[in-house]
Amino acid sequence: MLKLDDITRPTLILDVDTAKANISRMADKADEQGIYFRPHFKTHQSAQIGEWFRNEGVSGITVSSLEMARYFAAAGWRDITIAFPVNMRQIPEIDAFPKEVRLNLVLESVEPLSRMHAETHISADIWIKVDAGSLRTGLNWQDVDRVQQLLLALHSAPALTYRGLLTHAGHSYACAGPDEIRRTYTDSVERMIWLEKQLTKRGFPKGEISVGDTPGCTLSESLGDVDEIRPGNFIFFDAHQYHLGVCGFERIAVAVACPVVALHPERSEAVLYGGAIHLSKDFELVDGEHHYGLVCKPENGRWGQPLEGAYMRMLSQEHGVAHLQSEDLESLKVGDLLYVIPAHSCLTVQCLGEYLTLDGQRITTLETRKRY
Amino acid sequence: MLKLDDITRPTLILDVDTAKANISRMADKADEQGIYFRPHFKTHQSAQIGEWFRNEGVSGITVSSLEMARYFAAAGWRDITIAFPVNMRQIPEIDAFPKEVRLNLVLESVEPLSRMHAETHISADIWIKVDAGSLRTGLNWQDVDRVQQLLLALHSAPALTYRGLLTHAGHSYACAGPDEIRRTYTDSVERMIWLEKQLTKRGFPKGEISVGDTPGCTLSESLGDVDEIRPGNFIFFDAHQYHLGVCGFERIAVAVACPVVALHPERSEAVLYGGAIHLSKDFELVDGEHHYGLVCKPENGRWGQPLEGAYMRMLSQEHGVAHLQSEDLESLKVGDLLYVIPAHSCLTVQCLGEYLTLDGQRITTLETRKRY
Numbered sequence: 001m002l003k004l005d006d007i008t009r010p011t012l013i014l015d016v017d018t019a020k021a022n023i024s025r026m027a028d029k030a031d032e033q034g035i036y037f038r039p040h041f042k043t044h045q046s047a048q049i050g051e052w053f054r055n056e057g058v059s060g061i062t063v064s065s066l067e068m069a070r071y072f073a074a075a076g077w078r079d080i081t082i083a084f085p086v087n088m089r090q091i092p093e094i095d096a097f098p099k100e101v102r103l104n105l106v107l108e109s110v111e112p113l114s115r116m117h118a119e120t121h122i123s124a125d126i127w128i129k130v131d132a133g134s135l136r137t138g139l140n141w142q143d144v145d146r147v148q149q150l151l152l153a154l155h156s157a158p159a160l161t162y163r164g165l166l167t168h169a170g171h172s173y174a175c176a177g178p179d180e181i182r183r184t185y186t187d188s189v190e191r192m193i194w195l196e197k198q199l200t201k202r203g204f205p206k207g208e209i210s211v212g213d214t215p216g217c218t219l220s221e222s223l224g225d226v227d228e229i230r231p232g233n234f235i236f237f238d239a240h241q242y243h244l245g246v247c248g249f250e251r252i253a254v255a256v257a258c259p260v261v262a263l264h265p266e267r268s269e270a271v272l273y274g275g276a277i278h279l280s281k282d283f284e285l286v287d288g289e290h291h292y293g294l295v296c297k298p299e300n301g302r303w304g305q306p307l308e309g310a311y312m313r314m315l316s317q318e319h320g321v322a323h324l325q326s327e328d329l330e331s332l333k334v335g336d337l338l339y340v341i342p343a344h345s346c347l348t349v350q351c352l353g354e355y356l357t358l359d360g361q362r363i364t365t366l367e368t369r370k371r372y
Numbered sequence: 373m374l375k376l377d378d379i380t381r382p383t384l385i386l387d388v389d390t391a392k393a394n395i396s397r398m399a400d401k402a403d404e405q406g407i408y409f410r411p412h413f414k415t416h417q418s419a420q421i422g423e424w425f426r427n428e429g430v431s432g433i434t435v436s437s438l439e440m441a442r443y444f445a446a447a448g449w450r451d452i453t454i455a456f457p458v459n460m461r462q463i464p465e466i467d468a469f470p471k472e473v474r475l476n477l478v479l480e481s482v483e484p485l486s487r488m489h490a491e492t493h494i495s496a497d498i499w500i501k502v503d504a505g506s507l508r509t510g511l512n513w514q515d516v517d518r519v520q521q522l523l524l525a526l527h528s529a530p531a532l533t534y535r536g537l538l539t540h541a542g543h544s545y546a547c548a549g550p551d552e553i554r555r556t557y558t559d560s561v562e563r564m565i566w567l568e569k570q571l572t573k574r575g576f577p578k579g580e581i582s583v584g585d586t587p588g589c590t591l592s593e594s595l596g597d598v599d600e601i602r603p604g605n606f607i608f609f610d611a612h613q614y615h616l617g618v619c620g621f622e623r624i625a626v627a628v629a630c631p632v633v634a635l636h637p638e639r640s641e642a643v644l645y646g647g648a649i650h651l652s653k654d655f656e657l658v659d660g661e662h663h664y665g666l667v668c669k670p671e672n673g674r675w676g677q678p679l680e681g682a683y684m685r686m687l688s689q690e691h692g693v694a695h696l697q698s699e700d701l702e703s704l705k706v707g708d709l710l711y712v713i714p715a716h717s718c719l720t721v722q723c724l725g726e727y728l729t730l731d732g733q734r735i736t737t738l739e740t741r742k743r744y
Contacts, residue, residue, distance in 0.1 A: 007461065008459070008461040008462050008465065009437075009439075009459075009461075009462070042689055042690075064689055064690045065381075065690055067381075067743065067744050068744075070744045071744040074744070084633070084645070084690055084691070085633040085634050085643065086633075087380070087381075087631050087633050087645050087707075088631065088633075088706060088707030089379065089380040089381075089631045089707060090380050090381070090631075093380065108634050109634060109635070109706050111705070111706045111707060112706065112707075135639065135693075136643070136686065136688065136691055136693060137633075137634050137636075137643045137691060137693075138634075140638070170688065259459050259460065259461045259462075261456070261457040261458075261459050261460075261509075262457050262480050262481060262509050262510075263481070264509075266512070267507065271457065271508070271509045273456070273459050276652065276654065276719055277719065277722045280648065280652070280653055281652055281653040281654045281655070281719065282648065282653045283653070314508065316508065316542065317414055317436055317718055317719065317722070318414075318436045318437055318456055319456070319508055319509055321507075321508060321509075333483070334460060334481050334483045334484065335460030335461060335483060335484075346689055347648055347649065347653065347689065350649050350689070353741075366744060367741060368741070369725075369739060369740070369741035369742070370741070371439065372439050372440075372442045372443040372446070372738060
């Protein structure tokens with residue numbers, strides 16, 4: 001057990017109660033609307049935290065890599081969606097996956113499908129990845145012909161069972177605020193429903209619809225006529241979600257405790273031990289400036305409210321420069337701790353690879369490594 | 373041994389000959405000018421790669437954390453500068469450091485010095501951190517009084533031996549090109565010399581001067597009247613250094629091999645398995661857009677020239693979106709490999725945590741973790 005006061009290096013602090021309440025809230029919402037809740041585990045990446053979802057009745061999960069799928073399979077999960085286009089070069093690894101796990105694979109081109117069918121014994125559920133506006137990956141939602149082509153190819157691969165259409169409306173992260181996020185969610189769901197209808201019109205059996213970005217699933221009261229949601233970030237939230245209006249500050253469940261190593265009153269800045277390798281270099285753009293997180297002081301055994309006007313101005317490999325109002329800086333001493341609310345919690349978890357809970361328990365993840 | 377053709381996931385590829393030539397060149401330059409070469413090992417973070425420096429006569433090194441210092445101490449290094457302000461909370465760890473290693477510590481405030489002197493048996497060399505223009509950390513080079521105050525405090529701590537003034541002109545990374553980089557280097561050296569002179573005028577014994585950013589040390593023909601240089605990135609370089617005009621493309625020694633998982637000719641983009649957790653989210657700003665790396669095709673068992681007009685447009689956790697000219701996209705197939713030259717190689721090494729050499733050897737680092 002480690003007391004927060006005894007922290008010596010940048011440490012990812014987890015407020016377990018807040019995280020569990022975030023899980024409950026999303027699980028209840030899906031449950032009330034009769035929608036399957038398949039949370040994305042790429043945010044927390046921890047077998048131990050996964051159990052908190054199991055206690056909420058979750059049995060199917062989403063991950064972003066084959067390695068993460070193996071890690072959670074070893075932790076007892078038996079129904080796993082790998083929400084990343086099947087990578088041709090990993091087809092032998094998919095073939096070798098423990099057979100007791102039902103894999104859900106995501107496709108957007110014919111080549112991996114043909115190879116899986118011709119060269120392996122893979123039996124899996126298949127989702128077609130659809131781009132409902134994010135311009136990242138997936139077949140364009142209006143391109144019914146290409147979706148149809150993939151569905152026809154699936155017909156000749158009986159071990160691969162078509163489940164439905166899957167999208168991630170990641171462009172919600174670029175919205176201006178709650179109203180635009182809700183519209184983006186509704187639009188993407190409507191686009192998915194439209195595409196599904198075109199397919200049934202063409203004689204294909206009805207498929208499911210899977211959606212799920214944290215902003216949309218959190219803010220939209222009705223999740224719409226979908227079968228499954230797959231949000232991930234909602235367990236912790238972060239500065240970006242807070243500024244988007246997705247969550248109140250009190251729902252943020254992680255912060256990075258950083259020792260103060262230098263004070264620069266002449267420019268109202270504190271230098272923290274806490275840089276790009278701890279927080280990630282992910283940022284929010286605020287009036288054209290890059291902000292790398294919010295800054296809080298310790299209060300009642302956790303982090304307090306965000307300091308007004310304070311933000312992380314610059315990150316190099318190990319250094320973080322916090323810009324503070326002068327009265328906040330004046331009360332700081334070298335050796336104090338500050339808490340940074342990361343711009344993007346998923347990447348911060350990936351960087352730090354383990355948690356310390358408010359009551360001093362260490363929680364490991366897929367990324368935990370040996371310490372020297 | 374793994375052939376490059378057999379790569380299945382984002383893999384950090386290292387061209388050993390190019391890296392060794394980069395080391396030689398910098399070692400020779402320092403040697404010819406009679407300047408001590410204390411390379412920063414935070415770029416490569418590998419005990420095995422450290423040996424290549426030893427073969428060039430290097431005996432003292434720079435690191436950015438106590439953990440990294442312990443890792444390299446275990447690999448036999450006996451003279452280590454931790455180029456990060458002494459963190460009050462890690463003073464007991466410094467006290468417990470293996471005594472056969474001579475530590476060089478960096479200070480910019482009195483508090484850690486007082487505590488080390490009062491509460492520990494730490495015997496170390498001390499450098500005063502000076503800000504010669506980077507606005508990150510260190511005492512302002514014009515603030516002779518504060519430097520003097522620290523020097524006076526050092527007098528009363530005989531186990532802590534004053535060595536000199538140390539700076540990192542990190543603002544060279546924001547320069548427009550080679551001429552401005554050379555001016556920045558010269559300016560920062562002149563500022564350090566000026567400060568040193570003020571101190572001797574005030575009766576303090578002469579101290580050394582340690583400088584060292586990769587752009588300045590690479591481009592400035594004369595390293596100036598300094599005692600020591602500490603560049604790090606020069607071993608690998610990266611897209612940012614290339615665009616700054618610091619290195620030719622042929623001197624870049626690392627690239628990330630990424631499988632192509634989807635093609636989007638309608639927007640001339642390829643989706644790669646290779647995202648923020650592999651490349652880091654570090655970026656270059658090009659006409660107001662964020663670029664996350666250059667893109668190359670395989671050629672003669674390594675990466676070829678950067679594809680004209682191609683860049684990484686977007687990174688999410690595991691996905692990378694490469695924008696390519698349409699003729700380059702047309703010749704690609706799903707399942708091919710592309711190479712990404714990272715925006716910032718230090719952070720990419722940190723993310724991937726191990727290398728694969730062009731002839732298929734695996735090289736580990738401080739960050740290497742268990743694979744599931």
